[in-house]
Amino acid sequence: MFAILFLFLQENFVKMRKLKVGIVQQKISENVQVNMDLLKKNIEQCADKGAQLVVLQELHNTLYFCQTENPINFDLAERIPGPSTDFYSQIAKELKIVLVTSLFEKRAEGLYHNTAVVFDVDGTIAGKYRKMHIPDDPAYYEKFYFTHGDLGFTPIKTSLGMLGVLVCWDQWYPEAARLMALQGAEILIYPTAIGWESSDVDAEKKRQLDAWKTIQRSHAVANGIPVVSVNRVGREEDPSCQTAGIQFWGNSFVAGPQGEILVEASNMEEENIVVEVDMSRSEQVRRWWPFLRDRRIDFYGGLDKRFID
Amino acid sequence: MFAILFLFLQENFVKMRKLKVGIVQQKISENVQVNMDLLKKNIEQCADKGAQLVVLQELHNTLYFCQTENPINFDLAERIPGPSTDFYSQIAKELKIVLVTSLFEKRAEGLYHNTAVVFDVDGTIAGKYRKMHIPDDPAYYEKFYFTHGDLGFTPIKTSLGMLGVLVCWDQWYPEAARLMALQGAEILIYPTAIGWESSDVDAEKKRQLDAWKTIQRSHAVANGIPVVSVNRVGREEDPSCQTAGIQFWGNSFVAGPQGEILVEASNMEEENIVVEVDMSRSEQVRRWWPFLRDRRIDFYGGLDKRFID
Numbered sequence: 250m251f252a253i254l255f256l257f258l259q260e261n262f263v264k265m266r267k268l269k270v271g272i273v274q275q276k277i278s279e280n281v282q283v284n285m286d287l288l289k290k291n292i293e294q295c296a297d298k299g300a301q302l303v304v305l306q307e308l309h310n311t312l313y314f315c316q317t318e319n320p321i322n323f324d325l326a327e328r329i330p331g332p333s334t335d336f337y338s339q340i341a342k343e344l345k346i347v348l349v350t351s352l353f354e355k356r357a358e359g360l361y362h363n364t365a366v367v368f369d370v371d372g373t374i375a376g377k378y379r380k381m382h383i384p385d386d387p388a389y390y391e392k393f394y395f396t397h398g399d400l401g402f403t404p405i406k407t408s409l410g411m412l413g414v415l416v417c418w419d420q421w422y423p424e425a426a427r428l429m430a431l432q433g434a435e436i437l438i439y440p441t442a443i444g445w446e447s448s449d450v451d452a453e454k455k456r457q458l459d460a461w462k463t464i465q466r467s468h469a470v471a472n473g474i475p476v477v478s479v480n481r482v483g484r485e486e487d488p489s490c491q492t493a494g495i496q497f498w499g500n501s502f503v504a505g506p507q508g509e510i511l512v513e514a515s516n517m518e519e520e521n522i523v524v525e526v527d528m529s530r531s532e533q534v535r536r537w538w539p540f541l542r543d544r545r546i547d548f549y550g551g552l553d554k555r556f557i558d
Numbered sequence: 559m560f561a562i563l564f565l566f567l568q569e570n571f572v573k574m575r576k577l578k579v580g581i582v583q584q585k586i587s588e589n590v591q592v593n594m595d596l597l598k599k600n601i602e603q604c605a606d607k608g609a610q611l612v613v614l615q616e617l618h619n620t621l622y623f624c625q626t627e628n629p630i631n632f633d634l635a636e637r638i639p640g641p642s643t644d645f646y647s648q649i650a651k652e653l654k655i656v657l658v659t660s661l662f663e664k665r666a667e668g669l670y671h672n673t674a675v676v677f678d679v680d681g682t683i684a685g686k687y688r689k690m691h692i693p694d695d696p697a698y699y700e701k702f703y704f705t706h707g708d709l710g711f712t713p714i715k716t717s718l719g720m721l722g723v724l725v726c727w728d729q730w731y732p733e734a735a736r737l738m739a740l741q742g743a744e745i746l747i748y749p750t751a752i753g754w755e756s757s758d759v760d761a762e763k764k765r766q767l768d769a770w771k772t773i774q775r776s777h778a779v780a781n782g783i784p785v786v787s788v789n790r791v792g793r794e795e796d797p798s799c800q801t802a803g804i805q806f807w808g809n810s811f812v813a814g815p816q817g818e819i820l821v822e823a824s825n826m827e828e829e830n831i832v833v834e835v836d837m838s839r840s841e842q843v844r845r846w847w848p849f850l851r852d853r854r855i856d857f858y859g860g861l862d863k864r865f866i867d
Contacts, residue, residue, distance in 0.1 A: 381854045381857060382852045382853075382854060383852065384852065386846065386848070397854070401857050402857060402860075418852065421779070421780060421847070421849050422780070422849065422853065422854075423732030423733075423736065423776070423780055424732075424736075424853065424854075424858050424861060425854075427732065427733075427861060428857075428858070428860050428861065428866075431860060431861075431863060431865050431866045432860075432866045432867075433866075433867070456814075456816045456817075456818045457816070459816075459817065459818065460779045460816045460817050460818075463772055463775045463776050463779055463817045464776045464779045464780060464817075466772045466776075467732070467772050467773045467775075467776030467779075470730070470769045470772055470773045470776075471730060471731070471732055471773060505765075507765045507766070507768075507769045508765075508768065508769050508772045508773075509765045509768065509769075537695065538730070539695070540730050540731065541864075541865070543691045543692065543693065543727065544691070544731065544733065544864070545690045545691060545706070545731075545733075545734075546861075546862045546863065546864055547862075548690060548710050548711060548737075549733050549737070549861050549862040550862055551711075551737050551740060551741075552733060552736060552737065552740075552855075552858050552861045552862070553855045553856075553858040553859055553861070554740060554855065555850075555853070555855055556740050556850070557737075557740045557741045557742075558741075558742070
């Protein structure tokens, strides 16, 4: 009887594996120190609300400098480890949280990456991910700044589980999410920086935002794991004045393993949100929708081709 | 001047390449002849409204017989070509439409497939697709009936363009959609049969329907091409009485190349809908969101693994 009760409780304990996820959606100024101090305050606020995992937006220390191609911006890059990792390591350690950051990495003179660095609860670097898919379109000149990543799509092991950390443009690629899931990622995490061109009409703005949410929610659906996406918010001017700048659209969100939205930020305001994610639902969802079981790997050979013509 | 005007008109002609797509969302009875006669009437109605391409739901000739495993149901299968292809060929030819059908194929004694057959405007069989991903879960015992397809993910060439025809369970796999797009599919088409278990609570029903829409819309987004999904509607009983049957959820839809919903059917009623799709938008969307350009094919090797452990 006690044994049965124990098993019952144990099963319910497993069923209730909750993870409190904090997301920080922030406006960024040109003063890096001010930005970092504000980020620290926001991370602390999330931790106060019980967050065990906190995720920051893409390249959160600085303005989104990729609006123009200017060699002086390479001065913003830092070694990893370096001053910024020291700063965030200390915060993670003090608050005993897992912290996902996004930094401009100087790997060597003339060799730079857009790199997510994950800190574990003791402040150590649990792992890093170098953005694999690099965009290049007007006002997002990332191919000028970032060498594409060479660490592959490898989840980062932390004391809270295996994190499938990807960055921004990666979010449009089902291949990236799938490779993370196939290597045991328990949650997908996207620090991101995306917004509207001022010249876009409202219908186009809506289509873009919906597409962005849809593709990321679909990675949850296809892989049966939750997704966390954290975007910056607010307007940032184009220093070259060639465009009217970018209105970063916020809308940071957390979705469950069926792609269902658990929480979503506004598209104009700074917000710190903490939400509880039931991590044990993933296995339940995968049992009912066993997509991994039925993949036709015998016919997927062409996926590593550019085009099949 | 005339040359300029001609070029202008030509460019606008290209910009305006419209395709009128008809979808038939239907309830199915146990009388096959009645079902086929009604389908014919519905297809004609779509053609009357100008449809050039008409898409039917999955296994439209019969009740969804996969609710139980019963060997007698193999009698429903037919050779391709056979009586059903003769019937639909004649309709396509008379109405001068491209018609996407979904049949239970008897390939040999004891070897059966779930096969989509596409007819061109002259009534010829343009091509067929044998469902590649086969589900098996309570009330959807498809692994009992259907051998998984061996024709691969190959678009079907028609006089209206290259059709990426997939079937139902395939819709959960980004790999399938991608392989169609990489081989030049200009539109993705999913005949499908999906519904709710009577025991599901409303919140779960909503999550399932949203996930189903989200994943299919995401294929449009990831590949920059429109998606057509046609589902059956109405309640069908479980002959074994082990479950309370399936309430097929309708909600057939057509989405544009950013995943934007162009038209959507109800979840309870039979409907014939014709919608105009601007096929030339795909190239515009792909120019602005050039996802195909940036795929990291040098790191996609693991996609043909079952799991990477």
